Amino acid sequence: MDHRSSDNARTLPGRYYGSPEVHARESERIFRSEWLCVATAARIPETGDWLRVELEGDSLLVIRGEDGSIQAFHNMCRHRGTRLCSEAEGHFKKFAVCPYHAWAYGLDGSLARAPHMEGVDCFKQDDLGLISVHTTEWEGQVFVNFNEQPVPFDKALAALIGKFTRWELPELVPVHSTVYEIEVNWKLVIQNYSECYHCPALHPQLNRLTPFRDASNDLTEGNVLGGPMHLSKNAFSMTMSGKTCGLPLGDLEGPELRDVHYYVIFPNMFLSLMPDYALVHRIHRLGPTRSRIECEWLFRRDATEQPDFDPSDAIEFWDVTNRQDWSISEESQKGIASSAYRPGPYSNLESMIAELDRTYLHQLGEEIDDA
């Protein structure tokens, strides 16, 4: 298939953007089978540090263990099901203690102490550890997978492996994060990110820095899709001013500093690489027509330690851009929900969306019927 001429591709039928049945099918085939990005590992640097992650209706604790590795557990006591932690993040000295009856769990999830359970026949301490979820780390990002036997990350997302080494992403630290909740099916968020056909009308501030025609894609099939855009003559980063506000990432140099890169990592992550900082979007489903989006700005640690470090130029730029995108996506959601909606034709500038639709339908186990 030539992705530049998706001549016969049309938008998906309306049921994919709101029906509870499709939502449930997506749960099973995609969101409880694929790897989901949940956090930047640098947020929990020390043993015992933890984050609470709300994901697909479940609550997870992402914990840095004794050996320095990261594990994720359901935030749920094995006694009567109570949530262990209601705070967003914290630090366990040795144990996570349930606030109801004080059962205590070790950092590895094992049940360490359960008062007054002596003599209870059905109490098997070894079987009552926290329920774990598969976890992996890639370039400083933590991914989880609800599936009990997931396809290994390196195989599931093979296109990622080694692709971004030069940016030295594990060295970056998050300096800001914003959470948005919007009335939009998650796929509209991804589609919006996957084309710059809308940039002239919707993002004048962005289109000035990276004219929409200067986009190309170097990953055009499967579940990692995207490529570079070229900065215009007087622009040096994606900021309100067009100037950089951090130090160059990794060992980028020369012409490499003239490009930005945008990738969808299906199903729930966007990775945006500027010369001097990275942006991570994580898209979480809250319902068939509701999504929560976390956006995180990451810079080199040594840049953040400079006395005049000020990331606001970058933060404002993407906050403005994000809000433009969420707003138009909400207008799309409303129109698609109307009785009059029917699939429309994709332009040549939307070939990545057509490919995303294919990846999506394939993972969902459905055939493309609009070819």
Added chain:
Amino acid sequence: MDHRSSDNARTLPGRYYGSPEVHARESERIFRSEWLCVATAARIPETGDWLRVELEGDSLLVIRGEDGSIQAFHNMCRHRGTRLCSEAEGHFKKFAVCPYHAWAYGLDGSLARAPHMEGVDCFKQDDLGLISVHTTEWEGQVFVNFNEQPVPFDKALAALIGKFTRWELPELVPVHSTVYEIEVNWKLVIQNYSECYHCPALHPQLNRLTPFRDASNDLTEGNVLGGPMHLSKNAFSMTMSGKTCGLPLGDLEGPELRDVHYYVIFPNMFLSLMPDYALVHRIHRLGPTRSRIECEWLFRRDATEQPDFDPSDAIEFWDVTNRQDWSISEESQKGIASSAYRPGPYSNLESMIAELDRTYLHQLGEEIDDA
């Protein structure tokens, strides 16, 4: 049938006032088959003027075209379904331009411009105009019909034709409008309007001006129902003071100025005619137990141009009356939703409701089973 002795008529069973199944059946048989009143034509006097109308979960654009006639279109771009307009009203110079990727539509709905679609095989410009909805104008009111082959307005609502000529309604202009959202099934709103049995207890201010016994009905069958009420000795219009605040409508004179007239135009309009102004209610379903009601006050244009014109006496009167009606209707809705509800007997003063129930069940394709 003698409408004065609906001796055996009882209220409808509870399922008609809240079940999603009845709501869906009403969509198909009534709200997507019958003519619905959506606006006063005088609100969009010039070519290119438009209103956004939210109706039955859809969004419509009602536009005055090049030839001066009014058309309605789904407010939905044919590219990726986005809503074209999020404002409530406005003016198009020549085109409606989609805010996402700038497809442009003419005032007649045709697709005039679609950037970057050259070479896309499935792009057929002539087939991608805005999706239209049947529209007609009657006495200055705009009606739409979602049905693709609707019964013509003159046949569907034959009782209206010529009935109100003397009031010269097309000459009136709206001077005020109020929108109410209430927790009530739409039929309770209509039933409430259709009898004055409740006036003594609920509307002392109204009952003084038009005692409830001085009501009669001149249209007593089918989908247009109502008739005159006689103003009491010292009352000259339906206002807080009982005085008029406009000029006499049309060529009314003498004893005609002593009556007010109330008509239900099924399923979604009330027309109330006072000697010096008209009132239009439009009832829109928001859900099985939720309705939005627009109330609009219309006066002769020359009256509104007089230096001392002040419609507040009329506006306050109906706002007070409306709120009394919505409040008691909400109490009815709650009671009907209780496990104890069962149909109760209509009085002789509620013959119009009994007839409305018949019209309703007939349009719904169900038999009356409480006779």
Added chain:
Amino acid sequence: MDHRSSDNARTLPGRYYGSPEVHARESERIFRSEWLCVATAARIPETGDWLRVELEGDSLLVIRGEDGSIQAFHNMCRHRGTRLCSEAEGHFKKFAVCPYHAWAYGLDGSLARAPHMEGVDCFKQDDLGLISVHTTEWEGQVFVNFNEQPVPFDKALAALIGKFTRWELPELVPVHSTVYEIEVNWKLVIQNYSECYHCPALHPQLNRLTPFRDASNDLTEGNVLGGPMHLSKNAFSMTMSGKTCGLPLGDLEGPELRDVHYYVIFPNMFLSLMPDYALVHRIHRLGPTRSRIECEWLFRRDATEQPDFDPSDAIEFWDVTNRQDWSISEESQKGIASSAYRPGPYSNLESMIAELDRTYLHQLGEEIDDA
């Protein structure tokens, strides 16, 4: 069965804490079959006094009649179903008059007056009284039963009869009441009340007054469950200070004044007896995962008439304790709703919950399958 060794009992499967199907089955088998506590009779002392009670989606009027007895009726007019009363409580002189068309009902529920119904064949005045609900009074508490032929109270709740005579509860008057609405299945509220295993971790202020090990149960089977806890050396009541703030209830004396008593009266009442006051909790279902809880503080009338009477020490104590309990129960609800939840083992200190689960499943008509 030995309630002290419920060795094989586990918590109920997750569907019992949120599924609409279980909720509907509970309606039929429990909440519309069993006796529900709705009010303290002392709140409506005079003929014509009434309370509005919202219960299981219905609205009831609890009225003191001409003969001094209490009856309950659906708060719904037999004409067009309107709610008669929207206030929370009040006094009828002779009649309850519908605000819509002024039908009037006597204190015994009979239809006394219905204007303009003469000559309506299907109007049978004698059949159109308010719809009544079975009512009884026990120890000053009003219970209703939606079932048309309920098991008599004395038989349904035989364990209660004569059990609390010495406290002279009918002499008490409510001095304060607080209503809580929480995101919790009703059964979690009951389970929380039924064990003090959680007291050390959750209620330090309570555990000081009545150490959790000093609890025993004297009713351990069926639908009335509970028993005494012993006050610690320096505590004399359940208050912030540990001091009493009322006069001793009934003819309690000596060692009896050293105990507090806690009983679940299934399905919707808790009775807590302190030496100097009583506490009543009424648990009302608002949905599968939402409950409304009324908590009422009752003291001897002569105590309340003393010039220095101040119940705030008792009110604050239980308000603090209630909020701790609701908060942890909401955390349990969330955890049980997660995809990872599975039944966990009960400790020896939770034998009453195991028995409550049995009573519940028995009333629901289901077998225990986790033994």
